[in-house]
Amino acid sequence: MPFCGGRLSTKLLNITISCLCKAKQLSKAESAIIDGIRLGVLPDAVTYNTVIDFYCRFATIDIAHSVLGRMRDAGIPPNVVSYNSLISGAVRKGLLSKSLELFDEMLERGVAPDAWSYNILMHCLFKLGKPDQANRVFRDIVLRGQVSAATYNVMITGLCKNGYVSNALNLFRNLRRHGFVPQVLTYNALVNGLCKARRLTAAKKVLREFADSGFEPNEITYTTVMKCCFRCGMFEQGLEILSEMRCLGFTFDGFAYCTVIAAMIKTGRMREADEIVEMMVSSGVRPDLVSYNTLINLYCRQGRLDEALKLLDEIEEEGLVCDQYTHAIIIDGLCRAGDFSGAERHLNYMNTLGFGYNLVALNCMLDGLGKAGHIDHAVKLFEVMEVKDSFSYTILVHNLCRARRFLFASKVLTSCLKCGCKVLRATQRAVIDGLRSIGFTNEVRKVKSRIRLARLAS
Incomplete structure (x- = not known):
């Protein structure tokens, strides 16, 4: 049974290529293809599509695109999977015009797009700020009967991000008429869009429908609404959502806690911010760099510079690396305390760490000098600022x-x-x-x- 044996060998070759690509050992994967051909084990479309996907993720789109020529030389016509990988790879790298060119090339080559191809195309058009064209593609998909739950999710997300929140809400209302039940991702996309448009009442209504639909809103849903409450100045409602999340047994991550702490700091509610910090520590959440930056900001605003500086050592002990924002917060705290010499020394210390020019930190010093009445010093700093x-x-x-x-x-x-x-x-x-x-x-x-x-x- 040479045919069956060959097929099994090709399958084994594909598994090998996939494993090598996942391990980022593409040179070995390419060698495996060559060795397979020498042994009479011919690669198929799956083999080359795996390589295309790798090149899209870890190399350039042009290199990935060159694999199509190798496929044709081997008598293997590129298929819709080949082009989908290229188009989605171009979108991920921000090469939106290139992704549209690849879609046109696919049509010219006689490769029929599938639902995923159209979803990527819609996503790309939305990113380019062309919602009308995306809507025309959507209508074509509906007419072809290729629409899926993922299509609706792309459409709702794209409409929200382009400012057409009311259209997204209307589409959401008509989902059941088309025979689709909204998914968790659908609800999250709409809630996020409504919150960014500051339509908190509508967002909370969708959230209630979400809970009544049989699905359970997840941490992302609640955190999105909570952040919107804080952004709209509705702090008590935001804290109520925080309490509801805790009652429902959601596992909080650093992002959720930092959202609350940051809102408290911005409104000067330092006591409540301290309480949330204690809550975060007692819950056993392992802080990430964003959490540490939020805590450092809190301590600096409270004048607790010694505690803020101790956190720098703790960051290193956790194996994390301070970023420019971390140091900018410290400089801002030193300026608030009137220690401008210390702020300047810390800025020089940043330069020794290789951070280079830090506009945020310099703006903090500029503001601190001005507020402290050292306006001439502020003017001199402004004049020597490169950017x-x-x-x-x-x-x-x-x-x-x-x-x-x-x-x-x-x-x-x-x-x-x-x-x-x-x-x-x-x-x-x-x-x-x-x-x-x-x-x-x-x-x-x-x-x-x-x-x-x-x-x-x-």
């Missing part, structure tokens, strides 16, 4: 106004607008009102003119 963003300009202009140096503030504001950066409207008004208060009416007209030009150009 400045809108926050840099806003911070300096705001603090110049606080120091009643309105004419200088107007010059900084004007230079900011000329280079295309933006300053908060409240800060712009502070400059104009300040100039009026000291009688510089001509300068007021110049600043207003520059602001109008900047708005027209944006």
Whole structure:
């Protein structure tokens, strides 16, 4: 039975290729294909598709695409799986135009797309900000009868991310009419979209329907709604959801706790933040770097710098590596404590660690110096900063106004607008009102003119 034996050998070859690719040993996988051919064990479409998928993930799309030529040379026509791997790989790498080209190539080669091909295409069009084209593809899929639960999930997620939350909600309502029962992923996508649009009432209604549908909302669902509550200033409702999650026995991760702690810090509710920290520690959650950064931020805002610095040692003991944000928080804490020399030393220490330019940390120093009344020092720092963003300009202009140096503030504001950066409207008004208060009416007209030009150009 040579045919059966050959088929089994090809299957064994495919298993070998798959294992080698998973181990990221592609050179050995390629050698295995060559050795197989020498032994009379011919690769099939599965063999080459495995290699294509690997190249898409760990190399370039062009290298992966070149495998199609090898398939044709071997008399194996590329199939829909081959192109799906290439198209999805291009989307993952952000090569959206390339993915559309590959889809067109698939059609030109006579390879019929399947439901997954269309789902990837819709996802790509949504990412390109072309919801109308994605909707046309969706209608074609429905007419062909190729629609699946995954298709609805892509459509709902894409509509929400492109600002068409009402359309996503209407589609969700019509799901059952098309014979589909919404899945957990569907509910999560819609709840997330509604929350990002700050439609909290609708999100909570969908959440109740979710619970009544026989499915159980998971941690992602609850955390999304909880975060929306905090973002909308509904802190008590957010804490109620936290309590409900605990009652339902959900296992909290660091992200959920950090969401609550960060909200408490932003609103100055330090006592509640401390209580959540104690809750996190007592629950045995192993902190990740985000958790540590949140805790360091809390301690710095409370003036507990010694405890914040101790956490740096704990981070290293846990085998984690501090990022730029960690050090920026420390620098901000030192500035809040008035220790600008210490902040500068820590900034130099960051440079020795190889972090390079840290705009966030420099903005923290700029703001700290301004608030402490060291406006001349702040101006000198601003002038030597290699890179400045809108926050840099806003911070300096705001603090110049606080120091009643309105004419200088107007010059900084004007230079900011000329280079295309933006300053908060409240800060712009502070400059104009300040100039009026000291009688510089001509300068007021110049600043207003520059602001109008900047708005027209944006």
